[in-house]
Amino acid sequence: MGRAFASVREVRTYWTNFITQMVRIGVESIPIVALAAAFTGAVLTVQTAYQLQTSFVPNTIIGSIVVPSMMLELAAVITAFILAGRVGARIAAELGTMRVSEQIDALEVMGLNSISFLILPRVLAGVVMFPALYIFACLIGIGGGLGIAEAAGLLSTTEFIEGARQFYQPFDPYFGLIKSITFGFIITSIACYKGYYTQGGAEGVGQSTTEAAVQSCVFVLLADLALAVLLL
Amino acid sequence: MIQIEHLHKSFGDLDVLEDVSLNIHEGETLAIIGQSGSGKSVLMKHIVGLLSPDRGRVLVDDVDICSVPYERLREVRKHFGVLFQGGALFDSMTSEENVAFPLEYFSSRSPAEIKARVAECLELVRMPDVGPKKPAELSGGMRKRVALARAIALEPKYILYDEPTSGLDPKTSNTIDELIQQLAEEMNVTSVVVTHDMHSVFNIADRAAFLYGKSLHWVGPIDAIHNRDDPVLDSFVTASEYHVGTHPTASSPS
Numbered sequence: 001m002g003r004a005f006a007s008v009r010e011v012r013t014y015w016t017n018f019i020t021q022m023v024r025i026g027v028e029s030i031p032i033v034a035l036a037a038a039f040t041g042a043v044l045t046v047q048t049a050y051q052l053q054t055s056f057v058p059n060t061i062i063g064s065i066v067v068p069s070m071m072l073e074l075a076a077v078i079t080a081f082i083l084a085g086r087v088g089a090r091i092a093a094e095l096g097t098m099r100v101s102e103q104i105d106a107l108e109v110m111g112l113n114s115i116s117f118l119i120l121p122r123v124l125a126g127v128v129m130f131p132a133l134y135i136f137a138c139l140i141g142i143g144g145g146l147g148i149a150e151a152a153g154l155l156s157t158t159e160f161i162e163g164a165r166q167f168y169q170p171f172d173p174y175f176g177l178i179k180s181i182t183f184g185f186i187i188t189s190i191a192c193y194k195g196y197y198t199q200g201g202a203e204g205v206g207q208s209t210t211e212a213a214v215q216s217c218v219f220v221l222l223a224d225l226a227l228a229v230l231l232l
Numbered sequence: 233m234i235q236i237e238h239l240h241k242s243f244g245d246l247d248v249l250e251d252v253s254l255n256i257h258e259g260e261t262l263a264i265i266g267q268s269g270s271g272k273s274v275l276m277k278h279i280v281g282l283l284s285p286d287r288g289r290v291l292v293d294d295v296d297i298c299s300v301p302y303e304r305l306r307e308v309r310k311h312f313g314v315l316f317q318g319g320a321l322f323d324s325m326t327s328e329e330n331v332a333f334p335l336e337y338f339s340s341r342s343p344a345e346i347k348a349r350v351a352e353c354l355e356l357v358r359m360p361d362v363g364p365k366k367p368a369e370l371s372g373g374m375r376k377r378v379a380l381a382r383a384i385a386l387e388p389k390y391i392l393y394d395e396p397t398s399g400l401d402p403k404t405s406n407t408i409d410e411l412i413q414q415l416a417e418e419m420n421v422t423s424v425v426v427t428h429d430m431h432s433v434f435n436i437a438d439r440a441a442f443l444y445g446k447s448l449h450w451v452g453p454i455d456a457i458h459n460r461d462d463p464v465l466d467s468f469v470t471a472s473e474y475h476v477g478t479h480p481t482a483s484s485p486s
Binding site: 106 | 307316334
């Protein structure tokens, strides 16, 4: 990565790439993240209500479980898994194709630092956009839970919000943000590495793409555990 | 001037180049010939520092590009234009954006001057009308010509061609050969052409370097390539379809 930060004089060149990557990684991921978060929040609410139906606990507990679960774990991890497939595979395939078709060599021969030009904007865009998507997934997921609770008559909106407030810890959203930044770095870095160092032809691109998606998921899980142990 | 001194390169257990030494003189067109897998493209990639040798060195205008810092290597590379085998055009850009790319990043030209230079380069490769088209919309020969326009945009001192005529029909191959000759004469560039197409070699080259068995087997002027005393070289040269029946000593069919 040392070479990636070497040529700050080409900032102008990379700014455009950075904006492009923010749109591709962040803005274009909004629909799938919204879909997954809404359904996760809704299913979590229904299942929590099912598990608590025979116990003598108030309905507000459902909100107390759903909201922190989304903030602490689900919004960040589900977003990361979706983006490991959508963004990680895309980056690895894009850079891998550029490698095998000699486009990366062409950049180098022109005198451009291909690592700065191709990798830096993608990793930075991941680190910036993953937290934004996490916040979005949190809101949609909690909204999904709230919506299904009201629609299915499981509990009222007031009870849901009251439950969420009861056990709310101010550190919860910060923990989720720290996770999402870490996941963003892991996924884009692995995808860039796999793509940039692709060998062979179409088979090599396929292999890099698969490895990027699988290894990203594995490292996301490891980082998830490590952060939970260290910070909670 | 480019000097290659005692170059060794292997990939894992596979030795590709062993003790290759070669000088490429200013203004000449040198063809690096040899069978597929003989290390021609590997040698070419060493000339622009895309590969590092295991041993030996490459000097470009007396700068050892194998040991200079990366930033210095980037400066040296700006003297080169390279036509890659598949063109290596950026497929997200149009043809004119591809040609404009190095000008935008490495020249102080104004947008109007860049536009004019792009038009000039596309005109030079006889492709004035393909500017708005993306690489996927072009044929193989057209892609190579646009890639050539991009390679010459910054008026390089050296142009390297990696298999410029491979996969092209004979007529398009002749057009590419003519362009290589034209650029060498008009821009007074030093050209290095990696090829196994002997038809091209006879058309464009001043000298040839023959790679065989991991090393440089023969170097000399193109007129001296009909070397009957060297069976390995002679066998490669006469194996060319182009050459059948034209070799001074080729036997007539009985």
